[in-house]
Amino acid sequence: MKQADFEVIIIGGSYSGLSAAMSLGRSLRNVLIIDNGEPCNQQTPHSHNFLTQDGSTPKDIYIKAKEQLQKYDTIQFLNDLAITGKRLGDLFEITTKNGKKISCQKLIFATGIKDLLPAIDGLAECWGISVIHCPYCHGYEFKNAKTAMITNGERAMHLTSLIKNLTDQLTILTNGPSDFNKDQLKKLKRNNISVIENKIEKVEHQNGYVENVYFGTHEPIAFQAIYAAVPFVQHTDILQSLGCQITEQGYISIDSFQRTTVNGVFACGDNSSPMRSVANAVAAGSLTGAMVNKELADASFL
Template identity: 60%
Template sequence: MEKRVNFEVIIIGGSYAGLSAAMSLGRSLRAVLVIDSGWPCNLQTPHSQNFLTHDGHTPGQIAAEARRQLMKYDTIKFHHGLAVGASKTDQGFTVITQTGEIFSGQKLIFATGIKDVMPDIPGFSECWGITVIHCPYCHGYEFRNAKTAILANGAKAYHLASLINNLTDDLTLLTNGKVEFDFPAAEKLRANGISIIEKEVAEIVHEDGYVKEVVFMDGSREAFIAVYAALPFEQHSDIPAALGCDFTEHGYIYVDTMQKTTVEGVFACGDNAAMMRSVANAISSGNVTGAIVNKELVDEHF
């Protein structure tokens, strides 16, 4: 990239939300820098679904096409690297990367995403995003009518089961231990033909990420085609917290309806700030964020 270090807007995170925000701003002739480390959360996912015009494309294809389209805007610059810190200044913000580059911007957008926290189950991480999946809207149609498991417990398990029950008649809930929901919930699951296995999971046997069997601690095993899992997560970047941004009780960056965080001049979009985790939603929130940031710049200088 050229040697420019001062921008109107710095976007940390160059996946779908960040690129969408960059397009809104770049088309408004704003000087934009996108800093991206190249490690999206869905790196292992083979196909992206439920996204008009790109249904079935790989996540990499969608992101690559987005970057190709953005390259025609000379208002948008890219820096491949990891942002490790940011500080507020009288003019806006400075951002420092892992290799020591320093950039400044009037506004700061976090499109940094989240990191899934994998359980200590052999085979789980190798299958994550392929046949161990998180979202029936993103993956459910492709595994319709298949023998399916849900590896979850409590309210999350009940919620997933209610959605996935519409997609297959062969559904089993793996609680990985004693059930954590009340008697009426368990009875309702069973009334809908959903069996419950309370054994601890020892391993997921797979072939190149495609689930074959779930092995339990007692040595028994059960064959499945797909396994849904509700995982905890952590923020991909700790910079928003260091800047003083507030977070929701679920761990997302708190934003208002305009994608503004609780720190003036700082915005967030995509998976780091929304429970609805999908490519389409990330792009939508990024588009809105770019427009709102541009409007703020307009109001400050017009």
């Protein structure tokens, strides 16, 4: 039988991947982290709701985490992009963009997700700065601000109560026909939340901070923050090629121990949880590393 190059390969080297690596490195596991250095939050100015790191930049958290991992000599880093994966008997083989073929006993996907932003001029430049996704990560910084939500229907109703708790100046922008039933519209009206169905043409901003939203021939409206509930896709199709199931919501299907539906393959972070924050990614990664180590330890304890 072919000897694995590594006990564990972690695809994705942001917070959940680094956290998983720390659990494994402290258990003396031979680990490779494959990452191409393009995190989804790279233009976000500050990270919040993470105890001891509240207000730190995402980059500073990443740099500190990677520095701490350097002391574990069984952890290695590869600046590359994993493009294919397959099973080789009891092992897995990953092929990278630069042509490397690397095998492992256990595989962890910490690949995050790719947001599909609507084609609205100026919105992408504000993403993660003043166009935000999570009231827990960014809401406090925009408390009492004049705020919009680009969302519709049930998703809007889920978010509205959370955001209404932070500001009374709230407007829903459905960017087309609304999808609310009568009871939902009555509830929004009772809470003084208006709904604008006009198509959004442009988000005017200064250095990523929203100033006005334009609606074609209609008058622009000034806002200071916009919540956007946007669809997403997985960053890699290696998961499906290995047989990992995806949920109806688009997340990797995992159990309570971060195991996917394929034996030996684990997932952690935004790719497998709607709880999208640095703190949750770190927690999920730590659990994943521990579970992978447990499986490796049990297999060798004969």
